Amino acid sequence: MTMRKSAALLALALPLAFGRPAQAQAPVQYNLSFPNAAHHEARITVTFRELPAGPLQVRMARSSPGRYALHEFAKNVYDVQATDSKGQRLSVMKPDPYGWTVAGHDGTVTFIYTLFGDRTDGTYAGIDSRHAHLNIPATLAYAQGLEQRPAEVKFALPQGWTVASQLRPDAGGATWYAPNLQYLMDSPTSLGPQQVRTWQEQGKTIELQVLHDGTPAELDAYTEQTKKIVKEAAAIFGGLPDYDFGRYTFVANYLPQTSSDGMEHRNSTSLTSSRPLRGPGAIDNLGTVAHEFFHSWNVERLRPQDLEPFDFQRANMSSNLWFAEGFTQYYGELLLRRAGIYTDEQYCQEALSGIVDAMLTIPGPKRYSPVYMSQQAPFVDAAAAIDPNNRSNTYLSYYYIGAGNALALDLQLRQRFKTDLDTYLRALWKEHGQQQNYAPAKPYTLRDLQRVLGQVTKDTTFAGQFFRQHIMGHEAHNYEQLLAPAGLLVRRAQAGQATLEARLQFNPDSSATLGTTLLGSPFYLAGLDREDVVLRLDGRKPTNAREVQKLLTAHKPGDVIQVEARARDGVRTVPVTLQENSDLEVVPYEKADRTLTKAQKKFREEWLNGKAKSGGKR
Incomplete structure (x- = not known):
């Protein structure tokens, strides 16, 4: 009789609970511990309370914010079990590869599992005796139907470890909160002996939470460079975003076992690299800092409508990554120049040359x-x-093709309309980015991007033409003409040098195996393709890269050499016409023995010099 009475009370209570707003319902509670960290395991307990009658569907995400392919995080989950409020074991079934069905509960389910993770980057989980770097979709299971409930997360930390996360901590730092599943999944968390640098910028708290092997002085110097980047990024948009909890966190792992990556989030970014915070590697790391911090505006708040809301159970396709990632790629490098980290020559070498070369010499964007x-x-x-696949001939990353269009548009706006790309970004931010409530209130469409460009230029014909020709179409830009007013020259990087334009893998028997041959390249025109084996070039064995280069140096573009190759139809000898190396570079006029005029110098400075009040000028 007592059991029947309890069941009746529960049946009455559950509709009342689910009649309340999700934020008022029992939060989903997570507890993470690391008893076997040396072997890359975490033990995770999730408690779901105030559940409706019927089976509970527990899932692992299949995709992750900022990533667009499927990653099937359930593959690293095992030792699954579930209990009710009294600790009684519950039936756990697996209806598909991605989740579990828990039946027979009494309104509470405690779901327990082991997670394996040994890749420290922005997508997966990396766990060892030194640290745990957790991308949340790869780490935490969730229940269907409870996505709007708040979440509470607790960590059983090994001695000396602290927490770095955009989640909101309680006063003692023992429990970390998220308002809903979308925010929880968007909150990368690093556990370990963090070194922390914190400062105030425009009334907001900016913090670097870093795991690295270097010295405090190296981190101090790195922090000063990061501060310059933050100021320059804020200057583009007229101020920092209103971070949800007044704080932005760089969650950084610069340890030998990490994979190079950066992943944007609303109020933080995940930064991982094996490069140290000194020497050339520091600039590479700062490039990721600049790119990811710019994302706190572009893509996190100024967000494509076709990514809202993010669906954790499928691949998320967007038509606007050329803008979300590509324009961010352009500004990430530009911020390094405006912050005084790059010189003009370095900016040309590290940023502009790669963009222009990719846009004009790779088959995909054509x-x-x-x-x-x-x-x-x-x-x-x-x-x-x-x-x-044939992506060598059909694809160019949306990072590069977007950056190439951002560069071209910025220069056209400056030359034709007495405005600039910064102004365009601010206009988009004002209309589609500033309004937020843990998510964008007014995400944009492709049509919105074109419309706002027409408003900024006061020329809807230009805006329509730019989008038709270069965004929905694939007409090439004239970068030589566009860069000339800044005193920057586009030229062949290795003019007059003969090339095969091929990727060769050299074999122990002094032959060489072809990779995918590029459209229009010498081997492509000769009818050779991937996995064909080059036996002789001009009568010589292709022993190594040095020998092949020596052979090419002895020839000039247009020369015909005989190539003996083993193809799928047998061994044959074919004539191959050498071409001129097509690699392009961008250099300042001063480095090309050309005169830089006062007008060009002024144009370049207005484009590249710092915009923040303390921005460095060169």
């Missing part, structure tokens, strides 16, 4: 638009496949 390249993200964004 064939397909930035919109198309964006839509390919589920197949290329760290996606795994074992079958060969």
